[in-house]
Amino acid sequence: MKKFWLIFAQSVTISLAVVFVTQIFYPKLLNSNLQYIEDRIASPSRETSNTGSYSAAAQKAMPSVVNIFTSKKRPINPHQQFLDDPLFKRFFGDQLDDTAQHDNSLGSGVIVNENGLILTNHHVIEAADEIEVALEDGRTVRAHIVGADPDTDLAVLKIDVKNLPAITFADPKKNKVGDVVLAIGNPFGVGQTVTQGIISALGRNHLGISTFESFIQTDASINPGNSGGALIDADGNLVGINSAIYSRNGGSMGIGFAIPVSIAKQVMEQIVREGSVTRGWIGIEAQDITAELADSFKLKSPQGALIAGIIKNSPAERAGLKAGDVLLEINGLQVIDSSNMLGLISELKPNKQASLKVERHQKEINVPVLIGRRPKLESRER
Numbered sequence: 001m002k003k004f005w006l007i008f009a010q011s012v013t014i015s016l017a018v019v020f021v022t023q024i025f026y027p028k029l030l031n032s033n034l035q036y037i038e039d040r041i042a043s044p045s046r047e048t049s050n051t052g053s054y055s056a057a058a059q060k061a062m063p064s065v066v067n068i069f070t071s072k073k074r075p076i077n078p079h080q081q082f083l084d085d086p087l088f089k090r091f092f093g094d095q096l097d098d099t100a101q102h103d104n105s106l107g108s109g110v111i112v113n114e115n116g117l118i119l120t121n122h123h124v125i126e127a128a129d130e131i132e133v134a135l136e137d138g139r140t141v142r143a144h145i146v147g148a149d150p151d152t153d154l155a156v157l158k159i160d161v162k163n164l165p166a167i168t169f170a171d172p173k174k175n176k177v178g179d180v181v182l183a184i185g186n187p188f189g190v191g192q193t194v195t196q197g198i199i200s201a202l203g204r205n206h207l208g209i210s211t212f213e214s215f216i217q218t219d220a221s222i223n224p225g226n227s228g229g230a231l232i233d234a235d236g237n238l239v240g241i242n243s244a245i246y247s248r249n250g251g252s253m254g255i256g257f258a259i260p261v262s263i264a265k266q267v268m269e270q271i272v273r274e275g276s277v278t279r280g281w282i283g284i285e286a287q288d289i290t291a292e293l294a295d296s297f298k299l300k301s302p303q304g305a306l307i308a309g310i311i312k313n314s315p316a317e318r319a320g321l322k323a324g325d326v327l328l329e330i331n332g333l334q335v336i337d338s339s340n341m342l343g344l345i346s347e348l349k350p351n352k353q354a355s356l357k358v359e360r361h362q363k364e365i366n367v368p369v370l371i372g373r374r375p376k377l378e379s380r381e382r
Contacts, residue, residue, distance in 0.1 A: 054182055058194045060236030063136045064111045064167035065229055067186045068120055068143075068157075070128035071104050108185035108229030109133065109157060110238065112268065114166045118157040119268055120228030121243055122148045125155050133159050136192070147271035150376075151211040151279070152263060153243055156271045167230060170237035172262040175216070177201060183220040183242055183256065185229025195221035197254075199239075204257060205339040209244050212343060215257040216240045222256030231258040240264070280348030281374035283314020284321065286338040297326060298362055304328045305341040307358075319369040321358065328364065329357035346374065 107124035111117070118133065125131055131143040141159045148155035179199045187193050197220030205213040218231060222245050231240040240258030270277050286305040294302040307325045310317050327335050330344045331354050348354050350373040355366050 054180070054196060054234055057232060057234050057236035058182060058184070061167055061182070061230055061232045061238070062184060062192060062194070063165040065184045065192065066109045066111060066118060066136070067134040067192070068107045068109045068118075068124055068228060069104065069132045069134065070106070070125055071130045072128055106186060106189055106225055107227045108225065108242070110228070110230045110241065111164050111166050112238075114162065114164045116159040116161050116164060117146070117268070117272065118143065118159065119241055119264055120155050120157060121241065122150050122153045122155045124228045125157065126150075131157065133157070135161070135164075147275050147277075149267050149271065149277045151277070151374075152259060152267055153210045154241065154259060154264060154267045156268050167232075167238045168236070169261050169265060170233050170235075170239045172239075172260055175199060175202060175233075175239060175260075180234045181216075181218055181220055181239055182232050182234075183218065183222050183226060183229065183258075184232065185222070185226030185242055187221075187223035187225045189225055197221070200255070202260075207244075207257065209257065212263070212346065213339065214260060214263065214343070215243070216260055218256050218258060219254045220256060221254075222258075226256075276376070278350065279346035279374040280350055280354075280371040281314075282316040282319075282321075282345055282369055282371060283311035284316045284327075285309035285311070286327065286341055288337045289326065297359070299326065299359065303337070304335050304359070305338045315369050315372040319356075319367055321356070321367060321369070322360065325358040325360050327356060327358050331355055345371075 107120060109118040109120035109124075112119050125145060125148070131145070132140055133143045134140045139161075141161055143157040143159045146156040146158050177199050181197060181199055183195045183197070185193065197218050199216055200219050201217040204215040204217045207213055207215065209215070216231065216239065220231070222242050226242045227244070229242045230238055231242055233239050238261050240260050241264050242256065242258050244257045246255035246257075267277055285308045287308050289297075289299065289302045289304050289306055291302050293299075293306060297306075305327045307316075307321060307323055307327060309323055310321060327341055329335060330341070331348075333344055335341045335344065348371045350371055352371050354369050354371055356369055357364060357366050359365075
């Protein structure tokens, strides 16, 4: 025990001697080390202070998100000629003259290239007579519609401004449930706002929001005015276009839906290239195969789409498809349900022949169909 204390005492003595000599002959060395420790305590490192912060992602994407203001002129009053009469105005003034009044609404949009292309929702600009875009730097410019696709609720606008901050697109294959996402938009017209959440689900369909559905579900708050805004990942890349919310009172309830960037990019490129979106169509009404239907039709599994109806003079009727057929495959690709079937058919080229495998009276047959062009304003296959 005495030997241990002797060694301890000697070690302390030597250490104090080293400090004493260093302080006398090399004072700057000791002071600099002490100052470094004090600085670390007073000012934590950048990595430590920003733990859990998504400010870098928000700052990267926010300049690419714009506010969209639309207006629609009210119908001309059939009695306008009387309202313009000076004698009439003498008694009633201009209070009944509404020819110059507009109904205004607002939403959001995302700059997708530096030359002024903007992605937004179709329902944001639908039936608008005038569209104005407010940029983050305060400028307000007139926009025109390049094209729209009501089936996916997407639209492409153009403004005559160059060198804009275009958003970067995320890799859709890397999206996973649980990933952190930020929603950027202009909710309730209060100004640009960022909300944070996670991806709650992928591939949501059968919601009745649009014809072609494969939504990203998120709990990041999406409110009225956010429509057409950006859903970004933690690196500031575009994951989807905010589109709709599930709500009982008009406000956010933690269930929002965004159109995936893969669909948005595909639609945008076709609109820019051709002015509209062209999809395949065969003219059937279909429904999902339930366990009960599978048992009734003696199917091996509850997969496929039951053809419930055939539209008259459609490609399906000309090919000989019948109500009660169960559609199993399209060009060798398995049909999972009616929504999946709709997507597979829409990707087919009009005026090209496709092979459909159907089950009819417990026998599988292949039916060649000449694909038609999907009508623009009607949803034939549901």
